[in-house]
Amino acid sequence: MSGIFSIGISGLNAARAALDVTSHNISNVNTDGYNRQRLSQSAATPQFVGYGYAGRGVDLYAVSRLYDGFMERQLQSVTASSSGFDTQLTALSDIDNLITDGNAGISNLLQSFYSGMQTLGQQPTSIAARQSVLSQAQSLASRFQSMNDRMEEVRHGLINQIGTSAETVNAYSKQISDLNRQIIALNQQNGRLPNDLLDQRDVLVRDLNKMIKADVVEQGDGTYNVFIGQGHPLVLGEASYEMVVSRGAPANPEDPEAPSISIRLPNAGTLVTVDPQRLGGGSITGAMTTLTYDVARAQADLGRMAIEFSDAINRQHELGVDLEGQPAVGGIFADLSAQRAAAEAATTPAGQAKALREALSLFSVVLQEPSKLAVASGLQAGAAAGGSPVITSVWQVANLAPDANSVLPAAPSLALNYTPGNNPPFEADFGGTIIAVAPSLTQSGVYQFTLPTGQNISFKSEGLSSSNQTIPITPRTGAVSELAQMDNANLLEMARLQTRPLMAATPNSTTTFLPATGATRTANLQSFYGQTISYIGSRTNVVNVSSKAQEAALQDVQLKKEAFSGVNLDEEAANLLRYQQAYQASSKVIQVAQEMFRTLLDLR
Template identity: 75%
Template sequence: MSGIFSIGISGLNAARAALDVTSHNISNVNTDGYNRQRLSQSAATPQFVGYGYAGRGVDLYAVSRLYDSFMDEQLQNVTASSSGFQAQATALSDIDNLITDANAGLSNQMQGFYASLQTLSQQPASIAARQSVISQAESLSGRFQSMNTRMEEVRNGLINQINTSVDGVNSYARQIAALNEQILSLNQGEGRVPNDLLDQRDTLVRDLNKLIKTDVVEQSDGMYSVYIGQGHPLVIGETSYEMTMTRGAPAQPEDPEAPSLAIKLPGTNNTVVLNSQLIGGGSIAGAMTTLQYDVARVQTDLGRMAVEFSDAMNRQQALGVDLNGQPATAPMFADLTAFRTNAENATTPAGEAKAMRDALRRFAVAVQDPAQLAVASGIQAGAAVPVDPTEVPGGKPAITAIWQVSNLSPAANPLLGAAPALALNYIPGNTPPFEADYGGTIVPVTQSATQSGVYEFTLASGEHIAFKFEGQAATAQTIPVTPRTGAASESAQLDNANLLEMARLQTRPLMAATPNSTSTFMPAVGAARTGSLQSFYGQTVSYVGSRTNVVQVSLTAQEAALQEVKLKRESLSGVNLDEEAANLIRYQQAYQASSKVIQVAQEIFQSLLDLR
């Protein structure tokens, strides 16, 4: 009789335990990271009773969770990748909106500035037109400053995001270490483990991967060891390591504002600097990538534009004379060439970006007096004189405009010297009909490839001269060329030739291409200048648009992969309410049947007692 009772009781306990597990599954259907649990049972060891082995009911040996470690690792990896691309996409979208916005970008302001130069060229003595040029220059400077401010907001936002994420990493690491300790104390082995704590720990690891990619190793005692980067420990058993974000040295000595990540060793003030390129994923990696490459690249490009534009304008300004016929003394824009030198001497992209950020902050209009704009050419041509005084000139060629063209490179930009005198020698029948005689040296004169009717030549001392002429002569003529001295007699002859050369800077190749590399954003010293300011800006816009598109496509792919892995995990580990409802009925019936077994045993036992 005791066998029937014990069998019934074991079945009753098994059904009750199964009902407990099913109820627990139903209660946690909306719990994030919960893995469906299952009661494991087996037939009890039978007992030999003479006629054979009789069963003794059911034994319960484990409550296990339906968990696939490989699938969970996949989920962690895809979560880290998706989160990293999401951080990049958000920041790049802000940058893309900034530099492509017709109202916030540079294109319209540059067009407005050059348009004001064209207007001034039609009335070079007008103070109002000169003031309009200065106003447009200040507007362009303000736009550069505005874009830099917006880029600084993006940069500082990413740095703050990294700093906040580091705090989150440390919080998750401490919680995982605490759960390791709890799990170790409650783990009874052979499947008797605290499943709910395991779920909580896996959820924390998954949330941690949203911030930074991790590698997890489960130890033989059930504790997790969590590593980041190239094997740097974050959690070892019950010990959590602290991640820190520092700025500047020692990781970024050339930029005191640049962030870097490190792991602080427990019980010491020593840290191990992490290589941000090897973090692998998570929002921290995405923010660091955008900060170090995209933001730095765009700010460096904008800074280079400010430096080269201001330098080119200042060089051409220095070659002209102002409204009073005096040689230009005031630069048009603040001199930023020292920042170019700083960037060229930098050994890291962070150092280059720092120098160009500093240049952007200081880009400003220097000239305030409209009369100081050097609109007129700083050199002038005299009247043609026959080489042979005894010959009667059959017509006279005249230089209608002559000017110096500034160098675009950082080399010296010499002014035409007063002596020895420069002469343009007109030779009938020659093509072109001019040669330049400078101190006894004949310099070839060639026709300009970019300006119709213009001839140009470069002296050995570096001065590049361009001029237009009209008229012909049957005899050789000499036309003297001298610098303007500021004499009162020269003021009436002022022209707009220097201003027109300023306007031509719109299409001159001021910019060398940005290297297609992540190790430098600055072209080599002396690299060929191949693009105008606006075409270079177009390349920067194209770079940002391309990067934004690539990251967005990658994000879409990773989000689709993440959704697929989640669905696979849910199909295995998720709670199906329909299935659990069916289990409730099944276990309820099993409970009732076991109760009936006990009732039958009781009735049989009572009948035996009644026989006495």
């Protein structure tokens, strides 16, 4: 009788345990990261009873979870990639919307500034027209400042996000090490592990991968070792390591704001810097990538535009004279040559970006008095002895590159020698050296030549002569008698900068933001700005495509994991009925054994 009782009780216990596991599955159907559990059982060791081996019921040996380690690692990897691209896309979309917005960009204001110059060229003595040019210049500078402010918001937002994410990483690392400690304490070997704690730890690792790509190595005792980058430890068994976000030195000595990622070693207390290019994924990686390359590239390009534009306008402005015939004192815009020198002296992209970012922030209008705007040329031409040809205007042309560009000295005198029949008919005589000149390719009747001392001279002539002539060229002195001869030549030369190639192409966004010294300038400001827009647009599109691809991959892996280890309520409902019937049947076995035992007692 005892055998029937024990068999019935074992079946009853097995059915009850199966009902417990099924109920646990149903209760956790909405628990994130929960893996469906199942009860493992086997027939008990039989007993020899003479006629053979008689069964002794059922043994329970484990409650295991349906878990695929490869699928979990795949989910963690795709989660890291998806999170990284999402972070990049958010920042790049902000920048792309900023620089492509017709109202927020600078193309329209550049055009307005040059249009204002063209209007002033028609009435060069008008104070109102001069003020309009300065107002357009101020609007342009304000737009540069506004774009820089928006860029700074994105940059500081990414820096803060990196710091906040690092704190989250440290919290996850601590929780994972704590779970490792609990798992070791509860581990009963032979596959009898605390399944719910294992699920919680996998969820933490997955959340950790949203911040930064983490590689997991499972140990023999069931604990996880977690590494990032090139094998830098975050968790080793029961110990967690601290991630530290540093700024400036030693990783970025030329930019005190540039962030870097390090791991603090617990014993020595030293910091081991993690190579940002080896982080692999996660929001920290996405933020570092966008910050280091894309935001820095956009600000560097705008900074270079501010430098080259202000330098070209200022140097041309300084070659003219104001409304009172006095030589210009300074330029229209702030002098950014110190920032250019700092960028050229920098040895790292971070140092270049810092200097160019500073130039962008300092771009402003310094000329406030409209009458001081140097519209007229600083040179004047005398008359030919025979009255022809007539030099209607003569002016200096600033070099595009920041070379020596001094004002033409008052002595020795410069003369234009006219020889009829020669092609071209003019030669320049300065200090005894004759330099041939060529007609301008952009204007009819305009000739250009370069003096041995480096100054570039342009002039426009009208009329012909049958005899040789010598026409003196002298700097304006500001004398009252010269005011009637004031022109707009210097202003028109500043306006021509709209189409002149002021910018050399940006080499790349990884090793340098500056072209090589002496690189050929191939683009005017607006076309260079278009190149910057094209770069940001291309990067945004690439990241957008990658983000969508990773999102689709993430959903696919999640569905596969859910199909394999997720809770199916229909299946669990069927199990409830099955185990309930098994429980009732085992109860019936006990009832039958009880009745047989009572019958035997009645026979006595």
